[in-house]
Amino acid sequence: MSSNESLANLLKEERRFTPPAELAAAANVTAAAYAEAKEDRLAFWAKQARRLSWATEPTETLDWSNPPFAKWFADGEINVAYNCVDRHVEAGHGDRVAIHFEGEPGDSRAITYAELKDQVSQAANALTELGVVKGDRVAVYMPMIPEAAVAMLACARIGAAHSVVFGGFSAEAVASRVQDADAKLIITADGGYRRGKPTALKPAIDEAVLSCPTVEHVLVVRRTGQETAWTEGRDVWWEEITGRQSTEHAPQPHNAEHPLFILYTSGTTGKPKGILHTTGGYLTQAAYTHHAVFDLKPETDVYWCTADIGWVTGHSYIVYGPLANGATQVMYEGTPDTPHQGRFWEIIQKYGVTLLYTAPTAIRTFMKWGDDIPAKFDLSSLRILGSVGEPINPEAWIWYREHIGAGKTPIVDTWWQTETGAMMISPLPGVTATKPGSAQTPLPGISATVVDDEAHEVPNGGGGYLVLTEPWPSMLRTIWGDDQRYIDTYWSRFEGRYFAGDGAKKDDDGDLWLLGRVDDVMLVSGHNISTTEVESALVSHPKVAEAAVVGATDATTGQAIAAFVILRGTAHDSDELVGELRNHVAKVLGPIAKPKMIKIVSELPKTRSGKIMRRLLRDIAEGREVGDTTTLADSSVMDVIQSQLPAGE
Numbered sequence: 001m002s003s004n005e006s007l008a009n010l011l012k013e014e015r016r017f018t019p020p021a022e023l024a025a026a027a028n029v030t031a032a033a034y035a036e037a038k039e040d041r042l043a044f045w046a047k048q049a050r051r052l053s054w055a056t057e058p059t060e061t062l063d064w065s066n067p068p069f070a071k072w073f074a075d076g077e078i079n080v081a082y083n084c085v086d087r088h089v090e091a092g093h094g095d096r097v098a099i100h101f102e103g104e105p106g107d108s109r110a111i112t113y114a115e116l117k118d119q120v121s122q123a124a125n126a127l128t129e130l131g132v133v134k135g136d137r138v139a140v141y142m143p144m145i146p147e148a149a150v151a152m153l154a155c156a157r158i159g160a161a162h163s164v165v166f167g168g169f170s171a172e173a174v175a176s177r178v179q180d181a182d183a184k185l186i187i188t189a190d191g192g193y194r195r196g197k198p199t200a201l202k203p204a205i206d207e208a209v210l211s212c213p214t215v216e217h218v219l220v221v222r223r224t225g226q227e228t229a230w231t232e233g234r235d236v237w238w239e240e241i242t243g244r245q246s247t248e249h250a251p252q253p254h255n256a257e258h259p260l261f262i263l264y265t266s267g268t269t270g271k272p273k274g275i276l277h278t279t280g281g282y283l284t285q286a287a288y289t290h291h292a293v294f295d296l297k298p299e300t301d302v303y304w305c306t307a308d309i310g311w312v313t314g315h316s317y318i319v320y321g322p323l324a325n326g327a328t329q330v331m332y333e334g335t336p337d338t339p340h341q342g343r344f345w346e347i348i349q350k351y352g353v354t355l356l357y358t359a360p361t362a363i364r365t366f367m368k369w370g371d372d373i374p375a376k377f378d379l380s381s382l383r384i385l386g387s388v389g390e391p392i393n394p395e396a397w398i399w400y401r402e403h404i405g406a407g408k409t410p411i412v413d414t415w416w417q418t419e420t421g422a423m424m425i426s427p428l429p430g431v432t433a434t435k436p437g438s439a440q441t442p443l444p445g446i447s448a449t450v451v452d453d454e455a456h457e458v459p460n461g462g463g464g465y466l467v468l469t470e471p472w473p474s475m476l477r478t479i480w481g482d483d484q485r486y487i488d489t490y491w492s493r494f495e496g497r498y499f500a501g502d503g504a505k506k507d508d509d510g511d512l513w514l515l516g517r518v519d520d521v522m523l524v525s526g527h528n529i530s531t532t533e534v535e536s537a538l539v540s541h542p543k544v545a546e547a548a549v550v551g552a553t554d555a556t557t558g559q560a561i562a563a564f565v566i567l568r569g570t571a572h573d574s575d576e577l578v579g580e581l582r583n584h585v586a587k588v589l590g591p592i593a594k595p596k597m598i599k600i601v602s603e604l605p606k607t608r609s610g611k612i613m614r615r616l617l618r619d620i621a622e623g624r625e626v627g628d629t630t631t632l633a634d635s636s637v638m639d640v641i642q643s644q645l646p647a648g649e
Contacts, residue, residue: 013394013435013437013507015398015435016433016434016435017401017410017411017433017434017435017436018433019410019429019430019432019433020408023295023383023384023410023429023430024430024431025430026430027295027428027429027430028297028430029291029292029295029431030430033292033428033444036444037444037445041445041447041470043061044444044445045061045062045072045284045445046058046061046073048284048287048288048445048473049076049280049281049284051284051291052078052083052284053078053082053083054077055077055079055253056076056077056253058073058074058075058076058280060074060075060076062471067496068471068486068490069477069478070281070475070477071256071257072257072284072473073280073284073473074255074256075256076255076256076280077253077254077255077256078253078254078256078279078280078283079156079252079253079254080153080157080254080279080283080324081120081124081153081154081156082157082251083283083324084153084156084319084320084323084324085098085116085117085153085323088113088326089117091326093298094114094117095112095114096113096298096326097110097112097113097328098113098323098328099111099116099146099149099329099330099331100302100328100329100331100351101145101330101331101333102330102331102332102347102350102351103193103333103334104193104194104196104332105193109146111146113326116153117247118247119146119150119242120150120153120154120157121245121247121248121249122242123151123242124154124157124249125245125249126154126219126238126241126245127155127160127185129241129245130219130236131216131217132158132160132184132185133159134158134159134160134252134254135159135160135259136160136183136184136185137181137182137183137262138151138155138160138161138183138185138186139162139163139164139165139174139177139178139181139183139185139187140152140155140162140164140165140186140187140188141164141165141169141174141187141201141204141205142164142189142309143167143191143192143194143201144167144192144309144331144332144333145189145192145223145331145333146331147221148309149309149331151219152164152261152309152315153319153323156260156261156279157249159252159254159258161259161260161261162260163177163178163183163261163263163264164261164263164309164310164314164315165177165178165264165310166308166310166311166608166609167192167201167308167310168608168633169204169310169631170204170630171203172208173631174205174208175207175210175212176271176272177264178208178214179211180264180271180480180481181262181274182214183214183215184214184215184216185218185219186205186208186209186215186217186218186219187218187219187221187238188201188202188218188219188221189202189220189221189223189238190202190220190221190222190223190224190225191223191224192223192333193223193224193333194334195337198224198226200224200226202218202220202228202229203229206218206231215234217235218231218234218235218236219236219238220235220236220237220238254279255279256278256279256280257477258278258279259277259278260278260279260282260283261276261277261315262274262275262276262480263275263277263315263418265418265419273485273489274479274480274481275419275476275479275480276477276479276480277474277476277477278477280473281473281475282421282473282474284473284474285421285422285473285474286316286317286321286421286422286474287320287321287324287325288422289321289423289443290316290321290322290325290327292428292443292444293386293412293423293427293428293443294357294384294386294412294429295355295384295430296322296327298326298327298328300354301328301355301383302328302329302351302352302353302354302355302381303322303327303328303329303330303357304329304347304348304353304356304357305322305329305358306332306336306344306356306357306358306359306362307358307359308608308609310608311609312417312418313357313389316421316422316474317388318331321422330347330353336362336365336366337369341369341373342373342374342376344358344362344366345373345374345377345379345404346377348379348382349377349378349379353381353382354381354382354384355383355386356384356385356386356404357386358386359387359388359389359390359609359610360387360389360390360391360392360393361389361546361606361610361611361612362610363387363392363396363399364393364539364545364546365545365546366399366403367399367545367546368545368546368566369569370568370569371399371403374403374404375403379404379405380406382404382405382406382409383409384410384411384412384429385400385401385405385409385412386411386412386413386414387400387411387413387414388414388416389610390514390516390611391413391513391515391532392437393532393535393536393539393540394536394540395536395539395540396539397411397413397437398436410427410430410432410434411427411436412426412427412428412429413427413434413437413438413439413440414439415439415514419475419476419490420468420472420474420475420476420500421474421475422473422474423443424442424443424446424448424468424472425439425440425441425442425443425446425448425512425514426439427440427441428443435507437513438507438511438512438513439512440511440512441511442512445472446468446470446472447468447469447470448467448469449466449467449469450462450463450464450465450504450506450512451465451467451494451497452465453465455495455497458505459506460506460507460508460509461505461506461508462505462506463503463504463505463530464503464504465493465494465499465500465502465503466499466500466504466512467494467497467498467499467500468498468500469497469498475498501518502515502517502518503516503517503518503520503530514532515532515533516531516532520532520550521551522549522550522559523551523558523559524551524558524560524593529561529589529592529593531548531549531551533589533593534547534561534563534585534589534593535563537584537593538585540584540588541581541584542568543567543568543570543571543577544567544568545566545568545569546565546566546604547564547565548563548564548612548614548617549561549562549564549595550562550564550614550618552596552597552618552621552622553622560596561593561594561596562595563581563597563598563599564598564599564601564604564617565581565600565601566600566601566603566604567600573600577600578600581595582594597621599644600644601640601641601644602644603634603637603640603641604617604637604641605629605632605638605641606633606637607632607633608633613629613631613632616629616632616638617641620638620642626638626642
């Protein structure tokens with residue numbers, strides 16, 4: 001962003017939705033929490049820490065004597081697995097279902113908290129038998145099955161840090177992460193089900209281990225029953241070793257700053273960037289935000305987060321936050337269109353899901369498939385809808401509310417990152433009058449603002465860079481093995497403030513709108529324009545389901561706006577439609593934002609976590625050979641897009 005130009009505030013949103021009176025009256029967290037946190041932020045977080053069961057209660061809340069290296073609750077001791085499992089059983093909730101597992105082929109099982117406690121204890125005993133001790137690192141490469149959560153909790157129980165690697169990554173990607181963490185053990189499965197067929201996982205591990213001398217054992221869950229190569233002495237079947245273990249395991253207390261997990265961020269070049277999270281502060285904020293933002297009533301709610309455990313959303317809002325709160329949740333193994341495009345809605349109907357947390361890319365895909373599909377299912381159990389992963393376009397937000405939430409459920413649009421560990425900016429469902437597309441305000445106890453290039457806070461109506469101005473409990477503690485890189489990456493741009501790498505604007509009310517990564521801001525004829533805003537303008541056209549926008553180098557304007565658009569089911573490509581879309585953007589945002597190029601395509605390049613890989617679209621828009629496609633969910637998408645473009649482009 002040029003130093004004299006803040007991000008143009010192009011998109012105007014006038015619609016407001018107040019919380020349902022009944023929900024507001026019984027909300028877990030009310031407006032009073034903002035005032036309480038503002039009055040004494042550290043006392044507020046100390047109070048949230050007391051929602052957990054500590055082996056040694058902390059007397060110290062924050063040690064910020066050596067910034068940017070925070071310590072939270074540093075003299076406290078706690079066991080995360082005890083908090084997620086045992087204490088609910090001890091409180092008399094052992095018969096409550098913790099996980100309703102739904103396999104892609106249609107198999108299902110319900111695991112109660114008592115059963116989960118037994119499984120986690122057996123897995124902890126098995127890890128101990130395999131020589132894993134407190135302080136070791138364990139890599140996890142699993143499909144979305146309950147054993148993935150059990151594996152993570154077993155590691156947490158014995159104090160071994162886990163490094164979950166998404167089950168779609170290549171052997172090379174696995175190896176680099178295992179090497180960086182010096183992992184001693186890998187937990188994997190023979191395979192998982194995806195798009196109607198078994199997908200092998202173990203071959204990638206067999207290949208990765210060839211270059212990972214620290215790995216002593218590979219623990220393998222039998223999920224698909226497919227033929228699996230075996231290395232005697234190294235490979236161990238999960239069922240065989242856990243099945244013979246005692247269901248008793250005494251959870252040991254760990255210091256609040258003991259490492260809980262390392263999670264490598266995607267999209268990095270060169271050496272992987274291992275984000276380190278520790279124990280007490282992380283669990284405090286993950287549990288509190290899940291309780292607050294989803295208004296969780298554990299006795300009656302059925303919660304479903306559709307993420308994968310390979311991403312931070314799966315760590316914080318499938319495993320640790322919900323289980324710490326004693327939630328009943330759904331875990332689904334497969335894809336939303338297997339065996340049909342109504343699978344998600346069928347699952348919601350089957351389990352009576354009340355709280356749904358999914359990604360904007362999924363919501364836009366459902367829009368593309370058509371309104372008639374969710375209409376066939378009973379979604380009346382839903383009471384709160386959540387969005388995570390990237391900014392949500394106002395029109396996708398409205399569609400979500402109308403077609404999934406029957407026009408009445410509050411939507412909580414949450415902003416946070418792998419690095420922040422837990423939600424940071426979000427509406428509260430019983431408090432906030434929501435605006436489609438806005439994450440709105442920092443949660444109680446969180447301090448965030450928007451600054452310009454010179455680190456000055458921008459006024460309402462201005463745009464710039466999102467920064468966090470005070471430490472928070474679930475913050476990353478460092479980059480694994482590289483403190484200097486941690487300082488350089490997150491704390492050097494604006495001194496004393498955490499820079500998230502995201503652009504944002506404040507509207508006239510001071511509410512926050514996320515604009516995507518600052519790399520996705522285009523400089524067109526001296527104006528900074530956010531790709532997110534142009535995408536939102538395109539998606540607000542009735543014939544458009546999804547759009548991805550990039551800035552392509554242009555001799556005249558510096559950058560020209562190039563858009564790749566997926567149409568809704570009934571619309572067809574034509575020169576007239578392209579002209580209509582260009583004029584529509586000009587009308588919504590102003591002539592400066594009119595795309596120079598619009599290409600109608602059938603698919604967009606996305607990672608398996610649902611993020612659009614704009615870098616690859618920029619390659620196409622600028623006529624270059626397409627770069628590395630290994631992190632795409634489906635690398636053939638790029639061939640399809642190129643085949644749909646006119647010759648010579």
